[in-house]
Amino acid sequence: MAVKIAPSLLAADFAHLANDVERVAPAVDWLHLDVMDGHFVPNISFGIPVIESLRGVTDLYFDCHIMTTNPDAYLPELAKAGVNLVSLHIEAVPNPVRAMARARENGLDFGLVLNPGTPFEAVAPYVGQCDLIVVMSVEPGYGGQTFIPEVLPKIESAREWVESHELSADIQVDGGITPENAGTAISAGATVLVAGTAVFRSEDPPAAVQALRRATRTDE
Numbered sequence: 087m088a089v090k091i092a093p094s095l096l097a098a099d100f101a102h103l104a105n106d107v108e109r110v111a112p113a114v115d116w117l118h119l120d121v122m123d124g125h126f127v128p129n130i131s132f133g134i135p136v137i138e139s140l141r142g143v144t145d146l147y148f149d150c151h152i153m154t155t156n157p158d159a160y161l162p163e164l165a166k167a168g169v170n171l172v173s174l175h176i177e178a179v180p181n182p183v184r185a186m187a188r189a190r191e192n193g194l195d196f197g198l199v200l201n202p203g204t205p206f207e208a209v210a211p212y213v214g215q216c217d218l219i220v221v222m223s224v225e226p227g228y229g230g231q232t233f234i235p236e237v238l239p240k241i242e243s244a245r246e247w248v249e250s251h252e253l254s255a256d257i258q259v260d261g262g263i264t265p266e267n268a269g270t271a272i273s274a275g276a277t278v279l280v281a282g283t284a285v286f287r288s289e290d291p292p293a294a295v296q297a298l299r300r301a302t303r304t305d306e
């Protein structure tokens with residue numbers, strides 16, 4: 087399966103977002119957008135107006151990771167702003183059925199996210215209705231943290247579940263991804279790699295994306 091690379095805008099230069107996005111766009115598959123409210127997580131990042139403005143400069147698939155309380159309240163507006171996929175934390179919506187329906191009504195692809203401490207079983211009943219399962223490999227809230235290797239068995243469980251039930255959900259790993267650990271995450275069963283710091287804080291972001299792709303091939 088082809089690996090998708092989704093750079094996280096959280097590590098970009100917020101004074102030059104359009105430039106940073108246009109520079110990596112030809113090299114990447116998705117753009118990962120971390121929306122935080124200072125409540126579900128301690129940090130505040132950016133919100134709907136920023137996403138709407140970026141929609142004007144790129145056709146990239148917008149993968150929006152929502153770290154807010156009441157995440158389903160924002161789905162219609164996120165759809166209007168040009169988001170393609172929303173992923174919601176199972177810790178924020180323990181029963182995600184209504185949120186899933188709301189996402190579909192608004193034409194959004196849908197994902198569920200697991201914090202490092204949350205077991206795969208929390209999302210298992212819903213995987214069949216999801217386009218994406220996100221395994222957090224850092225505590226959500228901040229970029230630039232170190233990958234937590236203890237989440238690898240959870241990626242394997244997600245992969246096993248998807249395959250044994252003949253489902254098609256992508257499995258994303260988010261947090262602390264570098265060329266050193268990208269191969270391990272892919273070998274465990276991830277299909278989408280989020281990388282903020284490793285891409286946007288490097289001197290040559292498109293080359294950093296290629297380094298991640300190479301790392302996934304070597305370890306296959």
Ligand code: DX5
Binds near residue numbers: 151226227228281
């Ligand atoms: C953390 C975010 C991640 C983060 C990844 O809450 O969900 O997407 O931006 O950034 P790096 O790659 O720097 O860990």
Ligand code: ZN
Binds near residue numbers: 118119120260
């Ligand atoms: Zn994220």
